[in-house]
Structure formats: C-alpha cells, structure tokens
Amino acid sequence: MIRWIDDFxxxxxxxxxxxxxxxxxxxxxxxxxxxxAIENELGVVLFIRSNTKAELTEAGKIYLxxxxxxxxxxxxxxxxxxxxxxxxxxxxxxxxxxxxxxxSGVMESLLEFQEAYTNYSIQISENDQSTLIKQxxxxxxxxxxxxxxxxxxxxxxxxxxxxxxxxxxxxxxxxPFEQGSEIDLAGFKLDNVYTIARSxxxxxxxxxxxxxxxxxxxxxxxxxxxxxLFPILIQKGGCAILPKQLAHSHMYxxxxxxxxxxxxxxxxxxxxxxxxxxxxxxxxxxxVLLDFFKQTKKAKIECNSSSPSD
Numbered sequence: 001m002i003r004w005i006d007d008f009x010x011x012x013x014x015x016x017x018x019x020x021x022x023x024x025x026x027x028x029x030x031x032x033x034x035x036x037a038i039e040n041e042l043g044v045v046l047f048i049r050s051n052t053k054a055e056l057t058e059a060g061k062i063y064l065x066x067x068x069x070x071x072x073x074x075x076x077x078x079x080x081x082x083x084x085x086x087x088x089x090x091x092x093x094x095x096x097x098x099x100x101x102x103x104s105g106v107m108e109s110l111l112e113f114q115e116a117y118t119n120y121s122i123q124i125s126e127n128d129q130s131t132l133i134k135q136x137x138x139x140x141x142x143x144x145x146x147x148x149x150x151x152x153x154x155x156x157x158x159x160x161x162x163x164x165x166x167x168x169x170x171x172x173x174x175x176p177f178e179q180g181s182e183i184d185l186a187g188f189k190l191d192n193v194y195t196i197a198r199s200x201x202x203x204x205x206x207x208x209x210x211x212x213x214x215x216x217x218x219x220x221x222x223x224x225x226x227x228x229l230f231p232i233l234i235q236k237g238g239c240a241i242l243p244k245q246l247a248h249s250h251m252y253x254x255x256x257x258x259x260x261x262x263x264x265x266x267x268x269x270x271x272x273x274x275x276x277x278x279x280x281x282x283x284x285x286x287x288v289l290l291d292f293f294k295q296t297k298k299a300k301i302e303c304n305s306s307s308p309s310d
Contacts, residue, residue, distance in 0.1 A: 004034040005067050008046070011035060012064050015053050043224045062227040065251060069102045073111075091285045092121045095270075096132040097145040099225065103245040104162045104268055106145055113292050120288070128224070130199050136273060142286045147201040148269040159270050159293045162245075165263040166209045169229070169247045170239035172256045179256040186213035192220040192238030194229055201266070202226070206241040209264045230255060 006024055011031065014020040021031040039046050046060035056064060101107040101124075110122060125141070132144040133151075148158050168185065177183060193210065196202040203222060220238060223229055226246045233240060234254050243266050247257040270293050272286045 004038055005070055007031055007034040008038060008063070008067055009071065011047065011054055012056055012060070012067075015055060017054060020054075044228065058231045059228060062230070062251065066099070066102070066227070073101070073107050091119060091288075092123060093143065093285060093289055094123050094125070094141045095143050095145065095289075096125050096127055096135055096141040098129055098132065098147065098268075099126055100145065100245065100268055103248070104164075106161055106268070106270075109161075109293060109296055112296070113289060116292065117288065120285075122289075128197075128199070129201050136271065139273070143270055143272045143289060145268065145270050148267050148271065149265075150201055150204060151271065155274055156271050157274055157290060159290050159297070160267050161270060161293060161297065162268040164243040164245050164266050164268070165259070166205055166241050166266065167244045167247050167257045167259055167263065168239055169242055169255060169257045170233060171237060171254055174237075174239065175258065177258060180259060182259040182261055184261045185209070190215060190217075190239060192236065193217070194221050194223070194232055194238055194240045195219055195242065196226055196229075197222045197224055202242065205243070205264055205266050209241050209260065212262060212264065 007020075007026070010020040010024045011017065014023060017028050017031055021028040024031075035047065042059075042063070044059040044063075045057050046063055047054040048057055095110075097106075101110075110124075114120065114122060127135070129146050132141070132146050135141045136144050145161075148160060151158065168183065172179075175183065175188070190210075193206070193215075195206040198219075203219070206219070221232070223232070226240075226242055229240045229242070230252045232238075234252060241260075242257075244257070244259070270290060272290060
C-alpha cells in the first residue's frame, strides 16, 4: 500500500489516468495496476472510473489524508538524512506497523533514530495486527509496531511506547455533551455499535469495554480499517468504540467523541522475536532499534519527573 503512494497521489491530483501516468513517467497500464493493487489490499474502491475521469470515493478521500502524511514523513526523513552522506556500512531494518505512526507520535522517534544511527536504513510497511505477527514469526520483518495488549510475553521482546484509552465516537446530536467529556457508558442506550474487524485487537478491546457495562448485544458491523467507520456513522447513525488516537475525525465535523468512565486501556509497543541461535546478527541489529526506544522512553520519564510542578 505504501509502495504506490506517489501513484495514488498523482491520480488524485490529475483525476485522469493518462495525465497522472505522464506526470510520474510510467505507463497508464502500470498506474492502473498499482491503484488496483492498493484497492485490493485495503478492500475498498478509492476511485470512481469513467472514460475520462477518476474521482475519489469517500474512502479515497480518507486515504488521501493518510497518503499525504506518509509522503511528508518520507520527504522529511530524506531531508534530515542528506547531511550525513552515504555510510560505508548500511544495516537494513524492516519494520512493520499497524496504521498508527502519525497519530501515536512514533514516527518522530523513528526519525530521531535515523538521525542518531546514520548507517541504518529503515524500511516501513503497513499492515493489520494479525498479519504483522505472522510476518514477525516468519522473519519477514525485523520488528513490529503494534498493539501489545494481548501479545504473550513469551517468545517476544516488547518495549511499550504509547498508552491510549477507548472512547465513544458518534454524531454530535446523539448526546448533549462537549467533545471529550467523560460519560458513564452504562447510563446510555447504545444501538448499532460498530468497530474494526473481528480478527483485530480493537474488536477485542471494544468487546471488553461493552462487557464492562453488561452490554450483551452483538456488534452491529465491522470494517477492515477505522477510517471506514466515519462515513457509516454519518449515514446510518449508531456509534463506534475506538482508541482515542483514532477518534480524531476532523474530516467529518458531524462527528465527535466522548471519554468513557473506567475506560479500557490499550497500548502500542515495538516488538521483536526473542533471541535465538538462528541469526545472531539479525537480532543484534534489531536490538539497536529497541534499545534506542528504551532509552528514549527512559529519558522522557526522567524529564517529566524532574519538571517543576505548578
């Protein structure tokens, strides 16, 4: 999905396959294949095609926002690394991530790592949680940035990075409260609760939050990615339970979120397999990345504890 970001952005800008292909110096057929590959991976249609035009769908407009963020991060990374020149020894690290880098602030730490370790090259790929764990187990990636709430400690080395909490997302006219207000979820009648796919950790966290208030109904519907929920809430009503970091739907002013009293917590961390004798060099180079995150986290804790209180 990240591989063809520039192709997607070119088509979103030119709204025509021929013009977009010319702008990035590839054939029209190659562009069409790349866009179709992204759509197949996401499981959504991003463009409405006609003989002369390619207009973004609602899902395409949401993906556009994230695609721009990814490209901006990529350009910033290249700019910051230019001053270091070419290192004689480059260690390549393949890092898989759930869709969380921009919202969680983890991307900033990855950029800081690249500044500090100029002989490391990080290749980032994005996928769902279950796929990332499979890739990690099969050693297709060196490390994963993912939710660690249900990840067993045995077999993995884990560095917790970010704590978040589950919140309620719905139309603004559903409840008469200010955005971000804390509500007692047990005091409200909830109809049509939506969330992410059943195979995801977010589904399990949502179910935990509902179990806390004795809500026994089935989840009304699920979708592959959180950004596909917002149009559903606008069109059909109902609500979604999501991590707070994913609830900032500024593209949809009709929606708001409320904090939940006794909210279920969720955590994102960076994970690698525990060391074994198969490939010591692989684990050694990945340790450098995890140690950096450990030191960064420790420094932030020390900084916060030494800050004078008001």
